């Protein structure tokens with residue numbers, strides 16, 4: 001029986017590279033050609049450092065930089081507007097300012113010089129620190145010695161916003177459920193818009209004079225909290241606010257309502273898109289299944305067939321989280337598809353006795369043409385006497401080679417990693433060999449890789465040696481099975 005047996009794994013250098021490329025922590029040292037690696041990111045680690053692909057460490061560091069940036073972007077306006085600078089608070093402000101600055105200095109002096117950039121496809125080594133980074137570091141804070149402590153001198157720190165977006169993009173790219181971060185980030189934008197509005201309301205109140213009218217903040221309680229409460233009611237158009245009296249108040253309030261309508265509706269729309277995108281796969285699955293069920297009803301398909309179709313949909317969705325893997329992979333460049341196919345299946349294919357002695361690259365070519373298909377319990381995958389147009393490799397589950405008057409005799413059960421359906425493919429039609437030599441049915445749910453005859457032969461044209469190996473094995477297999 002053709003089944004998986006162990007074999008020595010010989011990796012061609014490009015496959016070693018592809019493996020390393022997919023798993024950032026594995027460095028393709030053997031290839032010695034790291035310089036030629038096609039890097040997909042705009043900003044990349046210096047390829048000469050010991051861990052050129054250690055992206056996660058950089059993302060972790062960027063998280064720290066993002067915290068420092070957020071400290072500045074949230075507290076600079078609050079400190080600028082509200083009376084929160086006093087003898088009791090100032091030591092804390094100074095401490096946290098220094099901490100945030102330390103993070104930025106380490107980033108600019110230590111981390112950023114280790115990165116390279118991709119410009120027009122070329123990897124560009126950066127030797128000078130970028131101007132914006134340096135400007136963001138200028139310690140205007142020292143002016144506080146003359147003018148008093150004020151966050152206005154820290155406004156240049158906000159220039160570092162690009163690092164927040166970089167953190168966000170990189171985090172998304174490494175998260176399994178990126179939509180969680182997207183929801184958090186959009187919520188952050190909403191809260192920040194309210195935060196800035198609270199500051200503006202306080203400034204407006206100061207401008208009018210605290211407690212001078214019904215509309216302005218009256219100076220009681222926690223100033224920030226009261227102003228934030230106003231911002232929430234005003235920007236989210238909840239209403240119930242004191243009626244603005246003066247032209248200034250009316251204008252301010254109108255601006256708030258307009259900003260609320262446009263900004264908030266677009267942010268809330270963004271949130272809906274994020275959640276919609278996160279569940280798009282499931283929505284597509286449900287829509288496909290519903291469409292198919294209604295088609296079957298319209299055509300009065302028997303109930304038991306309908307049930308089988310439904311079971312197929314549900315099992316395929318549960319097993320692979322999508323209906324057609326190839327839809328996803330088809331959109332990728334060849335090198336990526338190869339990297340994924342090699343990583344997932346090459347080891348399995350190398351162990352298959354039928355393919356031992358075949359060219360490694362031929363196996364890789366074959367992996368790229370495989371299609372995944374699910375059979376339900378009891379389904380016939382091949383029927384004796386049919387013309388063989390495909391061969392199969394069992395991904396998971398099992399199939400049985402059956403025979404006898406009512407197919408009740410089980411000759412053999414084939415499990416994951418086994419090949420079947422190859423005999424009729426490898427025998428020429430003139431020998432009468434292109435017909436299936438046995439019935440094969442799914443035993444339980446069987447997830448199979450299918451390789452079409454045409455694809456197999458297209459590949460073999462380029463590998464005459466492998467073609468001979470397979471033809472020899474094909475004949476041997478026929479001799480073995482001819483009794484059935």
Ligand SMILES: Nc1nc2c(ncn2[C@@H]2O[C@@H]3COP(=O)(O)O[C@H]3[C@H]2O)c(=O)[nH]1
Nearest residue numbers: 388420421422423424436437438481484
């Ligand atoms: N005839 C036969 N086929 C078997 C046996 N075990 C597995 N098979 C597979 O069952 C497949 C039926 O279709 P093919 O003839 O194309 O190829 C056959 C073999 O790959 C066996 O014992 N006898």
